[in-house]
Amino acid sequence: MKSTEIPNWLKQRAFLTPNRIAIKTEYEEISFITLHKNVVRKANQLTFAGIHKGDVVSVLMKNSVEMVEVIHALKYIGAVTVLLNSKLTSNELGFQLTDSGTKMMLTEDALIEKVNEIDIEKVLVKEMEQFPEKECHIQEYFSLDQADTIMYTSGTTGRPKGVIHTYGNHWWSAVGSSLNLGLHQDDCWLLAVPMFHISGLSILYRSVIYGIPAVIHEGFDPKKANAAIMNQGVTIMSIVSVMLSRMLAELGDEKYPDSFRCMLLGGGPAPKPLLEKCMAHNIPVFQTYGMTETASQVVTLAPEYSISKLGSAGKPLFPVQIKIEKEGKPAKPNEIGEIVVKGPSVTKGYLNRIDATKTSIVDGWLYTGDIGYLDDEGFLFVMDRRSDLIISGGENIYPAELEAVLLAHPKILEAGVTGIEDAKWGQVPAAFVRKEEGSHITEAEIIAFCYENLARFKVPKSIYFVDRLPRNASNKLLRRKLIELLKDENND
Amino acid sequence: MKSTEIPNWLKQRAFLTPNRIAIKTEYEEISFITLHKNVVRKANQLTFAGIHKGDVVSVLMKNSVEMVEVIHALKYIGAVTVLLNSKLTSNELGFQLTDSGTKMMLTEDALIEKVNEIDIEKVLVKEMEQFPEKECHIQEYFSLDQADTIMYTSGTTGRPKGVIHTYGNHWWSAVGSSLNLGLHQDDCWLLAVPMFHISGLSILYRSVIYGIPAVIHEGFDPKKANAAIMNQGVTIMSIVSVMLSRMLAELGDEKYPDSFRCMLLGGGPAPKPLLEKCMAHNIPVFQTYGMTETASQVVTLAPEYSISKLGSAGKPLFPVQIKIEKEGKPAKPNEIGEIVVKGPSVTKGYLNRIDATKTSIVDGWLYTGDIGYLDDEGFLFVMDRRSDLIISGGENIYPAELEAVLLAHPKILEAGVTGIEDAKWGQVPAAFVRKEEGSHITEAEIIAFCYENLARFKVPKSIYFVDRLPRNASNKLLRRKLIELLKDENND
Structure with missing residues (x-):
């Protein structure tokens, strides 16, 4: 036909x-x-x-x-x-x-x-x-x-x-x-x-x-x-x-x-x-x-x-x-x-x-x-958009893409990204990072690294250093649980 | 596909x-x-x-x-x-x-x-x-x-x-x-x-x-x-x-x-x-x-x-x-x-x-x-619609269909149908008929015959008896020339 x-x-x-x-x-x-x-x-x-x-x-x-x-x-x-x-x-x-x-x-x-x-x-x-x-x-x-x-x-x-x-x-x-x-x-x-x-x-x-x-x-x-x-x-x-x-x-x-x-x-x-x-x-x-x-x-x-x-x-x-x-x-x-x-x-x-x-x-x-x-x-x-899609001012941001960039940094061992609410943009990305043991790296350094490799709107607005990321039994990252790490932090 | x-x-x-x-x-x-x-x-x-x-x-x-x-x-x-x-x-x-x-x-x-x-x-x-x-x-x-x-x-x-x-x-x-x-x-x-x-x-x-x-x-x-x-x-x-x-x-x-x-x-x-x-x-x-x-x-x-x-x-x-x-x-x-x-x-x-x-x-x-x-x-x-299509009050009338009905009458030898202008309906069908030689048939009889065989809106509004129909060299009926027969009639 x-x-x-x-x-x-x-x-x-x-x-x-x-x-x-x-x-x-x-x-x-x-x-x-x-x-x-x-x-x-x-x-x-x-x-x-x-x-x-x-x-x-x-x-x-x-x-x-x-x-x-x-x-x-x-x-x-x-x-x-x-x-x-x-x-x-x-x-x-x-x-x-x-x-x-x-x-x-x-x-x-x-x-x-x-x-x-x-x-x-x-x-x-x-x-x-x-x-x-x-x-x-x-x-x-x-x-x-x-x-x-x-x-x-x-x-x-x-x-x-x-x-x-x-x-x-x-x-x-x-x-x-x-x-x-x-x-x-x-x-x-x-x-x-x-x-x-x-x-x-x-x-x-x-x-x-x-x-x-x-x-x-x-x-x-x-x-x-x-x-x-x-x-x-x-x-x-x-x-x-x-x-x-x-x-x-x-x-x-x-x-x-x-x-x-x-x-x-x-x-x-x-x-x-x-x-x-x-x-x-x-x-x-x-x-x-x-x-x-x-x-x-x-x-x-x-x-x-x-x-x-x-x-x-x-x-x-x-x-x-x-x-x-x-x-x-x-x-x-x-x-x-x-x-x-x-x-x-x-x-x-x-x-x-x-x-x-x-x-x-x-x-x-x-x-x-x-x-x-x-x-x-x-x-x-x-x-929820695509389980973990972040929509920031109408632009789509995919956590997996940011995580791949973060993991390419030699001093980062694990990374998880999720969206957090933002009065202006609706959502902005936030990154949770586990450093290579014994290494030293700052939030500013990571953000600068992201600017080199990601469009500006995708760069995480904040970096949180954590000891471990939430994962399920088969070790899959549970991005929606990342936000709970923040609550723990605030409670501490 | x-x-x-x-x-x-x-x-x-x-x-x-x-x-x-x-x-x-x-x-x-x-x-x-x-x-x-x-x-x-x-x-x-x-x-x-x-x-x-x-x-x-x-x-x-x-x-x-x-x-x-x-x-x-x-x-x-x-x-x-x-x-x-x-x-x-x-x-x-x-x-x-x-x-x-x-x-x-x-x-x-x-x-x-x-x-x-x-x-x-x-x-x-x-x-x-x-x-x-x-x-x-x-x-x-x-x-x-x-x-x-x-x-x-x-x-x-x-x-x-x-x-x-x-x-x-x-x-x-x-x-x-x-x-x-x-x-x-x-x-x-x-x-x-x-x-x-x-x-x-x-x-x-x-x-x-x-x-x-x-x-x-x-x-x-x-x-x-x-x-x-x-x-x-x-x-x-x-x-x-x-x-x-x-x-x-x-x-x-x-x-x-x-x-x-x-x-x-x-x-x-x-x-x-x-x-x-x-x-x-x-x-x-x-x-x-x-x-x-x-x-x-x-x-x-x-x-x-x-x-x-x-x-x-x-x-x-x-x-x-x-x-x-x-x-x-x-x-x-x-x-x-x-x-x-x-x-x-x-x-x-x-x-x-x-x-x-x-x-x-x-x-x-x-x-x-x-x-x-x-x-x-x-x-x-x-x-001109389909060379010889007659549109009467929005209904399509096809001369060939009327002609086929007319020719089915035992006393009709040849028939040609065309549209003539009408103040109310735009067009109405008119039939031109050549009788079987020596036979007798009236307009009213033909119209009655049409009512038996055709939807009411298709029945010719007038029947004209003629001696011959306009045809081209290969004997094809020239429907558009039918109307000229009327002029001749009026001139007579």
């Missing part, structure tokens, strides 16, 4: 509604037809640079119009795009470039330093502007089964895995979201989260599939985000709790216009005081649950339930099914187990990781590793 | 938004959860009656809540549903029942007379209410490749063909429409066209997929339709020109509420005076082009173009592509040729008609037989 084909998204959109606005920044507004023309030029320049259909191309950029153009241009060619997290260290990026089989890397002045020492062909997008054009054979159709993008996500085992998103995963995510949130002709989505994360990238896709503008911010600035809602016609924004708190603080007593209809809140359950503050401000908060593997939100809580179902992530999107499994069997309502998700936006698997794919995805069901339950009405409550 | 699966539409909708209204009639409002429960009961009763997954079941009913329940119940079981046009004659119905391999027929008192003499198992839906329930194995997922419904459409060759619609055809039609028209939480769709046509059935599907109410009218009544828009919160209505004219006449000087946002007008281009009258009344008209084979509209003209692109059907829906072919090659802009359509809502083929399927659908492109062109901006202009 042949996979369903859809006309090239941006090209079709530029044909159907050429003059609608595709992108707004602080300085300019770009129509779909102009964006399409710019993308054709970039596709031709990339073709000149030697990129062909099927090539893997990595993009290391900050949110910008150029980044949007590059992402679309790679689709026009039919290349597979790896979205690299610009906060990662050189070592981390090097692994992803090698693992993905990247042929060429597109980046910018501000970031190229990170990859200077990596032996891979690099092109600065600014310089590409000067390239001659070689006519690209534009992909007129996107096959829903075709690989579109790769995003790396770490896991409980430490080594990052490349999540492959097909065109179909992204398409179904956009459709599922619109069937839930509705679609208004005057919709306008604020994109102030990174496009190298699924939360940002999915907004870009919705923009072309829905025919609505995305307001693009390079980084998150609460004042600018509020201004975009107040003055630029933004009706929907994707956000995490730490961003929302800062926007509310900046907003003061002002209120958003009535046309602002959806604050789509991801990255873990929101604290009640924050939700109450939003209610007082008439801000409709839609809490969501999703992950890279599901190509953005798959479960959403409508605002009318935000207090009555406090802590719930809501119900699945229309094309999605959810179940809870406990010891391999379906759990009863209110019984806690692993959250398992099925739907056409769920990834078909991890790049080069047949075993990890087989473990995670069984008969179309994604075993998320997250723990939770469904109440009597089928609302999902997420108890 | 496994086809994409979506959770059972009504069941999922009843789980996600149980208390939203699914159906409104003059007398009652039914929520999705109540509809689901009623459908489970019907599915159980149909199971008791011996219907299994994969069985072909024909439905001969007028629009009603029971008809909605039956259609969903057959999906719960996984049976294939044939939607029968209640205006057809016994002979016409008999052919469709046999051709489709119908196992059982579901009908109602008012219609059973038509099929009394047909040897097939019939169940009156009213009587089914008394059946015991036998637990049905509910289809939890709909595979997008699975056959869902069959609707018969005649063609240029006369013998009706069963168009197979998969779940995917209907799904993509609903999604394509929402990406074009948008989707508001307060949307409400007036269903006053027959559910045995794709125009009516597609509204039923949109209701469950979008989670919005359908207001169901048994038949079209301009006063009731206006009242539904005025008082029942209708925001969208599917309509054809003859209905719209009658509603405007009935409306007088009144205006629809601002919340009414879309008059979706199918069945051929609208006359300019009608469109101007709609503008004066602030009624947003979306002209559309579509057919049974495309599972409803595939091309739509937004209201802002209704006058500047007068006569155009608009641009394709997002998942759809259109091209014009002339002598097997793509036509240039403004060049007239055959309209060819591709998209995931296009049928995979006709039941039991491998040859007709191969001729009509090539590499996913549907050769519609309709004639038209694309202007410089890509707007579609339909010149």
